[in-house]
Amino acid sequence: MNFPDRVVICEVGPRDGLQNEKVVLTVPQKVELIERSVEAGAKVIEIGSFVHPKAVPQMADTDEVARLMKRADGVEYRALVMNLRGLERAEAAGIRKAKFTVSASLSHSLSNHNKTPEQAVRDFADCAEYAAGHGIELSGAVSTAFGCPFEGRVPLDQVMNVIARFREIGVRELSLSDTTGMANPAQVFEYTVKVRKEFPDMTWVLHFHNTRGMGLANVVAGMAAGIDRYDACFAGLGGCPFAPGATGNIATEDLTHMCHEMGIRTGYDLDAVIAVGRTVQQFVGHDTVSFILKAGKCTDIIAANK
Amino acid sequence: MNFPDRVVICEVGPRDGLQNEKVVLTVPQKVELIERSVEAGAKVIEIGSFVHPKAVPQMADTDEVARLMKRADGVEYRALVMNLRGLERAEAAGIRKAKFTVSASLSHSLSNHNKTPEQAVRDFADCAEYAAGHGIELSGAVSTAFGCPFEGRVPLDQVMNVIARFREIGVRELSLSDTTGMANPAQVFEYTVKVRKEFPDMTWVLHFHNTRGMGLANVVAGMAAGIDRYDACFAGLGGCPFAPGATGNIATEDLTHMCHEMGIRTGYDLDAVIAVGRTVQQFVGHDTVSFILKAGKCTDIIAANK
Numbered sequence A, B: 001m002n003f004p005d006r007v008v009i010c011e012v013g014p015r016d017g018l019q020n021e022k023v024v025l026t027v028p029q030k031v032e033l034i035e036r037s038v039e040a041g042a043k044v045i046e047i048g049s050f051v052h053p054k055a056v057p058q059m060a061d062t063d064e065v066a067r068l069m070k071r072a073d074g075v076e077y078r079a080l081v082m083n084l085r086g087l088e089r090a091e092a093a094g095i096r097k098a099k100f101t102v103s104a105s106l107s108h109s110l111s112n113h114n115k116t117p118e119q120a121v122r123d124f125a126d127c128a129e130y131a132a133g134h135g136i137e138l139s140g141a142v143s144t145a146f147g148c149p150f151e152g153r154v155p156l157d158q159v160m161n162v163i164a165r166f167r168e169i170g171v172r173e174l175s176l177s178d179t180t181g182m183a184n185p186a187q188v189f190e191y192t193v194k195v196r197k198e199f200p201d202m203t204w205v206l207h208f209h210n211t212r213g214m215g216l217a218n219v220v221a222g223m224a225a226g227i228d229r230y231d232a233c234f235a236g237l238g239g240c241p242f243a244p245g246a247t248g249n250i251a252t253e254d255l256t257h258m259c260h261e262m263g264i265r266t267g268y269d270l271d272a273v274i275a276v277g278r279t280v281q282q283f284v285g286h287d288t289v290s291f292i293l294k295a296g297k298c299t300d301i302i303a304a305n306k
Helices: A013-020 A027-040 A062-068 A084-092 A106-113 A117-122 A125-133 A156-168 A185-198 A215-224 A252-261 A270-284 A291-295 A298-305 B013-020 B027-040 B062-068 B084-092 B106-113 B117-122 B125-133 B156-168 B185-198 B215-224 B252-261 B270-284 B291-295 B298-305
Strands: A008-011 A044-050 A076-081 A097-103 A137-143 A173-178 A203-208 A229-232 B008-011 B044-050 B076-081 B097-103 B137-143 B173-178 B203-208 B229-232
Touching (some): A013 A027, A027 A270, A097 A117, A125 A137, A137 A203, A173 A185, A185 A203, A185 A215, B013 B027, B044 B084, B062 B084, B076 B084, B097 B117, B097 B125, B137 B156, B156 B185, B185 B215, B252 B270
Parallel strands (some): A044 A076, B076 B097, B137 B173, B173 B203
């Protein structure tokens, strides 16, 4: 088993975490979490989404957040967009990296967007063209890339097909997202080895939820397959609409801790990440499934008993 | 990454789970959990420990439990013993497999037993001799095999040394136990590859706690190294005295679910395992960290949405 020397942990909390919360954070709270995450070491951070305010009220103020947050050099501030209108809003707010999400599952795609996955990617072609003409970088996300609540396991061919469509519109960075926490390590290893081989010019990101406890195990499988970019969410916020009350994204502090224990560099200051996680719990007003926020680091324990 | 086709999941709940609970279950409750775990597919089950009743009051009735439980053919009913007196009690109760635990960490061993790890193993020599003379099988456990709350990471040499001492007294089955949830997947892979190579005639078991969220990730690393025996605990009971409130053992239902999703056979009926987990939660009277008891199986979700 070979692991990368270094991984990039993308902080998706301001978007994928906060959009699942009942409490809508204030703009200053969001700005604080973004700035402190970057100070803690985040080099990629998903700051929000430019979607219709009625669709996701938690993200309605993303324009303002983007304009107010201090920006650090060398950090990628990424936002989710759903269409050209959203991309124009993102650009107006100074966002230089946009992410489009398409579901690999036909049923899921039809149910959520009333279009096939292929059509959903093609409908982003105008956005891709606009982005290329305005120097905005693109990132794609294939959601339900491993399992779908309607269809069960999503066959690799279907995922490959969506990847190929993304490639056609010019996307060269893609995340495979286990939105509903159904991926398992054997499948992650198999799928990532094969997509890397089939699309060698693509940059890969893996996005796992810990719904069924396999989040970090899936990261280990992804790392063994050579993937070095992972999404994670402060304090482990996030959820799954099909499993109410279930655990959300893998927690940034849990993933950072595991990597450091494994001797894998992340660029994060783990104590600062933990401090962000505690603030997140205060802001949202409830406990979250974060192992490190509960148990502490391996090294904490040692100090306490010496 | 190669995984075994089949793994043996040893149910340690009746011992390692229940000994950490404030509520002491009744003998009929314990017998029910043991019998139902075996009906669900457990082929190895740790039914309790024969220690001084004052040391671990939760285990004081292990003799009675052992005498009352129905036994199935081909199932190993294992119990923890600390000395010859305990081994004699186990034998009198009809137990044919005894487990001895020794800590690999000098500080931990001195602190808990006032003797070095080497001395602790040597002190089991009389038990080993007795067992050999009475047809009782032996199992050893190296606790703090990966990390120690006092010493931090436990060097592999130290673990190897304890293993060698166990081998000298005739033990040929050993579990490496991450009692305090400090192991990480890179370390698990390294240690297990090396101990297997150094002691090829030993049967290995891995015992992980999910204290810092790495439990199933560590199993994946162990499986990639070829280990096919894992301890787990119904409903994820258990804990760590050094991290109060932290998550306990990996849950039997979570591990079984992951294995089945990976196409690895366990011999368990997952639905029956889940039913046992729910009963455990009722008996102990509180929620536990079990992902599958909360989120359901991957296949549940599909059925609910079809």
